[in-house]
Amino acid sequence: MSVSDLPDELWARVLELGAASAALGFRDLCCLAIASRRLRRLSLHPSLWSGLISRDFPSQSQPSSSSSSSQQQQQLDPKSLYRTKFERHKLRMAEARRRAVYEAEGRVLACRRRLTELEESMCAEGDRMKATAQELDSLERVRSASVALNVWQPQVVHGRQKQLVQQCTVPVDSRFSALHMELKVCKQQISTYKNAYVCDL
Structure with missing residues (x-):
């Protein structure tokens, strides 16, 4: 058989x-x-x-609340009705995918914007740290010159040291401590930005 x-x-x-x-x-x-x-x-x-x-x-097999829609569906044979529902479902899925793509693109754009902001913040903090380090170096020279004034030196060297000390218009010790603290804060801030940058990648 x-x-x-x-x-x-x-x-x-x-x-x-x-x-x-x-x-x-x-x-x-x-x-x-x-x-x-x-x-x-x-x-x-x-x-x-x-x-x-x-x-x-x-979810679509229940009777429709719209009488005109219900009458139209009743006039279709089941295969034609399936085709109609399938085409509508396909359009809805395409629209859902399109929305998902738009949302993903929006998230990517926001992430790029965030990364750009972090890069700019790190650059600004790096410039601030560089300026702080330069000022610290200058104050270190002033402090060394101030100590050297108490030691005998040739007149030319002594004059340069004295001029360097006189040009400093801020309290060396207090400013030195403040700059050390600022340098520490800069390093911590840059570390925070780097961690946030890695997490956003």
Whole structure:
């Protein structure tokens, strides 16, 4: 006994079980429809497509509150109704993907903006740290010159040291401590920016 000898009732039952168990989808039924005239006739049975509608579009299989929409759906055969629902679903999915892409692009843009801000902040903090280090170096020379004034030196060297001390208009010790603290804060801030930069990458 060959497969072609099976009665239509058995074939119909096989197709119903396949559709009910999700083993058969709309693409499978469309492929069967072009296999032979007999399978085409069986695959077009309304109960199969009604089952696919209930399975693939459960939220849309309920009766519509709009009378005109409900009447239009009742006029369509189940396969045509499935095609209509599938096309609408495909449009909704395409729109959802488009929105997801826009949202992802927005997040990427925001991330790039954040990274740019962090880079600018790190550069500004680096410049501040460099200026602080230079001022510290100058104060260190002033402090060394101030100590050297108490030691005998040649007149030329002594004059230079004295001039260097006189040009300093801020209290050396207090300013020196403040600059050390500022340098420490700069390093901590740069470290914070770097960590945030790595996390945002």
